[in-house]
Amino acid sequence: MIDLDAAAIYRQEAGELLDSLEGSLLDLGQTPADRTLVDQAFRALHTIKGSGAMFGFDQVAAFTHDFETAFDLVRRGTVPVTQDLVSLALAAKDHIRSLIETPDEADATVGRTILANLQILVARPGSIAEPPVEAAIAPDAGSSETAGAGWRMTIAFAPEVLRNGTDPLALLDELRGLGPCTVVALTDSVPDLGALEPQDLHLQWSVTLRGDCPREAIDDVFMFVLDDMKLDLTPLGVEPSGETVAAAAPELVIAESTPLPVASTPATPPEPQKARTADKVEPPRRADDKVSTSVRVQAERLDELMDRVGELVIAQARLSQLAHTRNDGGIQAIAEEIERLASGLRDTTMGIRMVPIGSLFARFRRLIHDLSRDLGKPVEFVTSGEDTELDKTMIERLADPLVHLIRNAIDHGIENPERRAKAGKPPVGRIELLAQHVGAQVMVTVRDDGGGLDTTRIRAKAEEQGLIVPGTTLSDAEVHQFLFHPGFSTAQTVSALSGRGVGMDVVKRTIEALRGSIDVSTELGHGSAMSLRLPLTLAIIEGLLIRVGDSRYIVPLSMIEECVELPADQARGRNFLNIRGGLVPFLRLRDLFDAPGEPDAHQKIIITSVGDARVGLVADQIIGSHQTVIKSLSKLQSDATMFSGATILGDGSAALILDVAQLVAIGQLKAETETMTRAA
């Protein structure tokens, strides 16, 4: 009856619980005295264990049980929370994860080692000897009794059983299921009407059950109330004191087939209860009136939805274009209405895909904890802006680059405690992970208060590797860009974690593939910050449609600062523009794209920016804003680096999306060369 689905649900749920467990444990490392954290961790373990056993994850259940048992001592305050305990608990958490996700690869010895260490940690007089909880569940083996002929019994429930949902009549029915019964209701303890508490049970019963029936079967019938009731049992054939009870009320002996007498007695409690039950079934059921506030949706379905919306937006653009050419107010009104609906649907769909970045941040706390321990550099980890939302695909793809940046920050950025002491810094380093909205983009920053980037050393390394000619004039920002050069590393000792020169170039490529960019800022001795600027979503962007020669292109609107006309005197000659006192280099897109024909008389410049760098792009015409559904370019054309993708226009033709970061880099480089040529 439990379908395969259930195991998948469990896996997902356990994954989330393990994440939350990790969070609680890491928090505990910071504030060991926080009882709520201990309770949270305990609850997560508890559910992982309980559900695990139910879904056939027996190893998970067994291991988690032992872990939980030990952890219970912590919950009770018998064992204090220490860093060792937190580390061990994290290891145990990892082991549980591997038991769930890759049970075949999970190493049982790892589990045993963890448990053994845990035992040592929590070992205190008496604590180890604590019996496993399961022992208590074991059925009471020795008590098996049978009566070949049957049983005579008196049944006296606690007065409140009716309120608590037990239906004595149902239990008597169950007894009848065990064999032919004679049931006698005993009314001795029913008080006078005035003193009668209608919700209390005052009746008792005497039952004679005939047939070969073990005692446990009878106990089972009363299993939930056994502790609170009086149940006297005598095997038939033995003359018990109970016999006198039955004899005391001979007038109420009823045949098995007859409905129970109590039901017809108005003052007896079961009646109101039954009436209530009947009342309750009658009103129309409103089980769904308050459906749960969230649903789980498979990620692929969201992707599919986004694709469909993308197609809709493209079709809508075609409709709008067509409607424009017709002199038909009706069609134009419909086209506008559809445009409004499509853009609403687009926003909603993109909203569905938005996930708070906090889920990603939480993963790094473990990383920092481990790195800090392994490298002997105490680190305080501060996050902010966890609520900042990004497209879920974006968040997934950000994980690896951020891991890399954080590793670098601890490994290379934060100094060891001795050096920090010498520099007059607090012994504990600080890593900040921040997310914030900056215009239509999200900026994610990894900042450390370590030694900062040594520009001189980076430069020396770049010269040594032949990346620049010694003596070249370069700004600090340009020097820092070498960090992203493949195979570039200045780490003097290669640690296991970083400094192998692989990675930063991959980080840069990954971020650029997400249409984002990286800014580096640093102050020698005081730390550095790596800021990733990312678009909110990967699927649809606001773009500016421009024309260069006979082709149309899209410039992402989020990267545009302003558009100005190219002054006539600058149509030829220098490629700099004075924008409010600042010199901005510009690129003639006609030249870059090798456009045929003559340029338009009034050329426009689109001023774009990436970080602090600004570059103007000269186009023939600015057509207008355009909802841009991003289509990736084939990898066969990956050498067309000036474009980050393509889109489909209203007339059905394809237009390329400019890779502004790339163009800005080209522009900056060109500006350098020109400045230098002039200087020379």
Next chain:
Amino acid sequence: MPTILTVDDSPSVRHVVKTVLSGAGYTVIEAGDGAEGLAKAKSTPVNMIITDLNMPVMNGLELIKNLRKVPSIVGIPIVFLTTESSDGTKQEAKAAGATGWITKPFKPEQLLAVVSKLVRK
């Protein structure tokens, strides 16, 4: 058909309860914590409530206590799910007004047995 409310912070447990019971013809409604469970039990007529004890927001014990204060819930069976079969927990839950319990992990037939014991179709 009887309606049963399952209150559990674990979607997988709710899923199992729902699958097993709806397969047997019961209508099952769900709540993810005690507070939500209390609200649903008040707004929807139910014939039985199955609740976890260990839950955020409002734990099972508080839920049971609060449920028993609701006039329409008096007399409705409330069963709690427990992995600790320690008598202390059971006694506490029963004192709070629980009718019975199901020990986790449970097999579908165990769940059905308890439900059919306490709810008449």
Next chain:
Amino acid sequence: MTDVQANDGSMQVLMIGLGDEIFAVEASIVREIIDPVPVTRVAGAKPFLPAVMNVRGNVIPLADLRIRFGMPCTADGGDTRIVVIELTINDDPVVVGIIADKVYEVTELSKSSAQPTPRVGLRWKPEYIRFIAKWNDEFIIVPDMERILN
């Protein structure tokens, strides 16, 4: 690449004309044949992949094999078609539209008529040729599309 050949050694091919030559493209990789659509030039891409176009909502590259093989490029004529093929390059599916001056027919080439690559009189680099077959007394080149495009 034996997967496109049937067990009896025959394979279905689409015959296309480029300039004055006739080639065969395995029918199994052909997704569709469409009339020419407006294309968008891509600056900076390889010369034989000069443009992209919209084919059923996807932006795919246009490949001009005439440039790849150094053949003269004629303007699009009434017989010009785009043959959309799907290949696997480095484990990724890749969809490309190939310009054909003319599309002839789908036919069967039998393996027995397949010839080893001759070393004579061809402007083709041998690595671009899967094999040469005989069809209606003509030599037909079956090009290795993966190698040509990658």
